Amino acid sequence: MNLSHIHHVLTEAKKITNHTDYVIIGSLTALGLKVDPPDEMVRSIDVDMYPKDDPGRAGEIAALIGQGSPFEDEHGYYVDAASPDLPTLPDGWEDRFVIHDFGDVKALFLELxxxxxxxxxxxxxxxxxxxxxxxxxxxxxxxxxxxxxxxxxxxxxxxxxxxxxxxxxxxxxxxxxxxx
Incomplete structure (x- = not known):
């Protein structure tokens, strides 16, 4: 995976929810780095994400462009619905996002x-x-x-x-x- 894949997923998610800011958690947080991460850190084909201001809609996104969807069949990657309550994280994690602004959408990557x-x-x-x-x-x-x-x-x-x-x-x- 690379940033163009993330941009593609977020653009499709925006079409579904009309939101522009999405939190990315999981392995692909490594794509938020200013350097190319090693392959072992970006091997995943699922983008664990949710709309920052409306996390409850992550399931709706995953239903349309998630695992087993025509989107996955066509592109080889998919969205996996995430939640801010799902991972075990330290206090203050929401203040440390690494933000990548694509112009039309923003990826807020969990700090590594x-x-x-x-x-x-x-x-x-x-x-x-x-x-x-x-x-x-x-x-x-x-x-x-x-x-x-x-x-x-x-x-x-x-x-x-x-x-x-x-x-x-x-x-x-x-x-x-x-x-x-």
Whole structure:
């Protein structure tokens, strides 16, 4: 995926909802960077998103240009409905969007270190690869992630413990134990 794909999806979403600002979460937040992210961070074919001012309409968008739609058949990518309540994120995440203004629509990308917290909480293999690539390429900062971890309300103690364990594993794997 690349920014032109994001612009295409947002333009189609605007036709459905008439909204212009869309929040992008998930793996494709890496497209908000000013540099080209590694392939491992943008391999996804689904754009996890919602209209910033009307999150409840994300399902309507996904129904028309989501998985299994003629849009996906034609273009090879699709929208996955997201919600601001779905991911585990640190306090203040909505103040740290990375904004890409396409003129007719805006993409508000979740800041990468915030996205990493959410990915650590989910803990899937592809999420761990995304994080590890970001850390290797210095697109993510372990000190920032650990600081934001203290600002995160987790679902429960198990989720928090699991996130801390995954962070410890990555620090050891990537030899980041001395980073401060």
């Amino acid at each position: 270190n915030d996205a990493a917290i959410s990915k650590y909480a989910r803990g899937e293999i592809r999420d761990r690869i995304w994080i590890q690539e970001g850390l290797k390429m210095k697109l993510l900062s372990m000190p920032t992630i650990e600081c934001r971890l203290r600002q995160t309300a987790f679902l429960d103690e198990l989720e928090e413990t699991s996130v801390k364990q995954r962070i410890a594993e990555d620090k050891k794997l990537l030899n980041l134990d001395n980073e401060t």
